[in-house]
Amino acid sequence: MEEFVKYIGVKIVKAVPRTREQVEQLLGRTIGGKETGEGYLVEYPDGYQSWSPKDVFEVAYRPIETIDFK
DSSP: OOOOOOOOOOOOOEEOOOOOOHHHHHTTTTTOSOSSEEEEEOOHHHHTTEEEEEHHHEEEEEEOTTOOOO
């Protein structure tokens, strides 16, 4: 079997702090998983919106307030 090769990916998303419950109400659908409480409403470049738990989101993303990648 071949050995795994490490890769890194980069994507730019928009996000705003929201609880899972707030996002479920806003999107009108249930979000899978067991995590609850603090997190972020995340919008991807294609317009898809989802929720991410705070700890998971903050490990993966950093704010880019002064740079505009459009």
